[in-house]
Amino acid sequence: MKLNEINQLIKCLGREAWVVTSAHAGQCNGLIATFVSPISIVPDLPRFAVALSKLHHTWTLVEGSGALAVHLLTADQADLALRFGTQTGREVDKFAGVAHHTGVTGSPLLSDAKGWLDCRVEASFDTGDRTIYLVEVVAGDFSGDFSPLTQAQLLGLATPDQLQILRTQLAADAAQDAIAIRKWRAKNVKDSR
Ligand SMILES: Cc1cc2nc3c(=O)[nH]c(=O)nc-3n(C[C@H](O)[C@H](O)[C@H](O)COP(=O)(O)O)c2cc1C
Numbered sequence: 001m002k003l004n005e006i007n008q009l010i011k012c013l014g015r016e017a018w019v020v021t022s023a024h025a026g027q028c029n030g031l032i033a034t035f036v037s038p039i040s041i042v043p044d045l046p047r048f049a050v051a052l053s054k055l056h057h058t059w060t061l062v063e064g065s066g067a068l069a070v071h072l073l074t075a076d077q078a079d080l081a082l083r084f085g086t087q088t089g090r091e092v093d094k095f096a097g098v099a100h101h102t103g104v105t106g107s108p109l110l111s112d113a114k115g116w117l118d119c120r121v122e123a124s125f126d127t128g129d130r131t132i133y134l135v136e137v138v139a140g141d142f143s144g145d146f147s148p149l150t151q152a153q154l155l156g157l158a159t160p161d162q163l164q165i166l167r168t169q170l171a172a173d174a175a176q177d178a179i180a181i182r183k184w185r186a187k188n189v190k191d192s193r
Contacts, residue, residue: 017154019071019084020050021100021108024064028100028108029089031058032081034151036070039134046137048119051130054180055173057089059131066121067105068135071113072148078157080112081149086165104139115142128184129177 021030035051050068052059062068073081084094099111103118110116119135158166 015151016072016148017081017085017151019073019081019110019113020052020058020068021071021110022058022061022065022068023102023106023108024061027061027089028093028095029058029061030084030094030108030110031056031089032085032154033070035130046117046140047122048117048135048137049132050119050135051127051132053130053173053177055129055176061089062121062133063131065106067107067119068121068133069103069105069107069109069116069118071110072115072146073110073112074114074146075149075153075157077112078149078154080110081154082158082162085154086162086169114146115148116140126184127181129180 015034016036018033018036019030020033020036021028023029031052033050033052035049037049038046039049040047048070050070052062058068080098083098087094095108100108101111103109103116105118105120107118109118117137117140119137121133122136123134125132125134155163155166
């Protein structure tokens with residue numbers, strides 16, 4: 001298998017860096033996610049798919065609340081985005097000092113986001129390492145005429161220290177994900193090798 005080419009293809013995708021938030025049992029949290037995609041073509045029935053790692057604290061809150069919100073930021077808000085992607089809500093309050101208010105689902109909404117969607121989980125699918133949530137969009141806003149922050153921009157704007165944290169985190173998460181994916185395949189896929 002041409003793993004190098006496969007991973008180059010994945011890397012060349014221009015993905016937005018979303019901030020996904022949720023709240024449960026009196027706690028608010030959020031993370032950066034690129035696995036966020038619209039999956040309905042019906043204008044009055046907007047739906048998204050959001051894939052969250054089961055390792056992350058935000059996942060625990062989404063499991064508990066059945067709700068999440070997704071936000072688009074701009075390149076000049078990279079610091080705000082990195083706050084959500086370089087540390088875990090198990091150890092810090094990522095919302096301390098961050099302007100936010102509560103959406104109809106109970107999820108925290110970032111007041112300075114250029115666009116956001118408040119969503120309720122309709123169904124979920126366990127893939128071993130992640131849960132893919134099918135969510136119904138129940139509210140949202142869009143300030144128009146802005147370029148959403150992308151993963152490539154975010155990584156380009158991160159400081160060397162932040163990049164080091166992200167790389168270390170990514171390697172540790174990928175090692176655990178690999179075990180979880182193989183275990184899931186062995187259990188769920190008939191001809192898994
Ligand atoms: C560019 C980028 C993209 C990411 N995409 C995802 C994603 O799609 N899903 C996910 O679960 N984690 C993703 N992460 C990882 C989380 O944002 C990160 O581990 C976060 O600190 C977890 O925080 P938590 O434990 O407070 O929930 C991404 C991180 C970065 C830097």
